[in-house]
Structure formats: C-alpha cells, structure tokens
Amino acid sequence: MYALSGLFSLVVFVVALTILSRTLPGGLGSRQLVGLVVGYLLFIGAYATAWFIYSEIDSREEI
Numbered sequence: 001m002y003a004l005s006g007l008f009s010l011v012v013f014v015v016a017l018t019i020l021s022r023t024l025p026g027g028l029g030s031r032q033l034v035g036l037v038v039g040y041l042l043f044i045g046a047y048a049t050a051w052f053i054y055s056e057i058d059s060r061e062e063i
Contacts, residue, residue: 002051006044013040
C-alpha cells in the first residue's frame with residue numbers, strides 16, 4: 001500500500017511538471033526545476049522514513 005501511494009505521488013509530480021512546463025510562458029527554468037525536484041526528493045525522504053518507522057511498529061505489534 002505504501003509503495004502504491006509513493007508511485008501515485010511520483011505520477012502526480014511528473015504530470016504537474018509537464019503541465020507547468022507547457023503552461024508557463026517561459027517554461028520551467030533549470031533553477032525552478034532543480035528547486036522542485038529537490039523539494040520532491042525531500043518529501044520522498046520523509047515519506048520513506050515514515051514508511052520504515054510504521055513498518056517496524058507494525059511488525060513489533062504482531063509479536
């Protein structure tokens with residue numbers, strides 16, 4: 001379930017970047033793109049950390 005929602009967030013991110021690059025008058029500049037990608041990677045890092053923590057909690061509760 002966690003992997004599926006992570007994949008969904010990646011699809012939404014790519015679609016949003018595509019829409020932004022086509023609708024902005026000058027397109028996405030490299031500086032803007034780097035900022036968006038770094039922000040997304042920080043989000044994925046926090047998401048993966050939470051995934052790991054909750055997986056560990058779930059595995060310990062079943063014992």
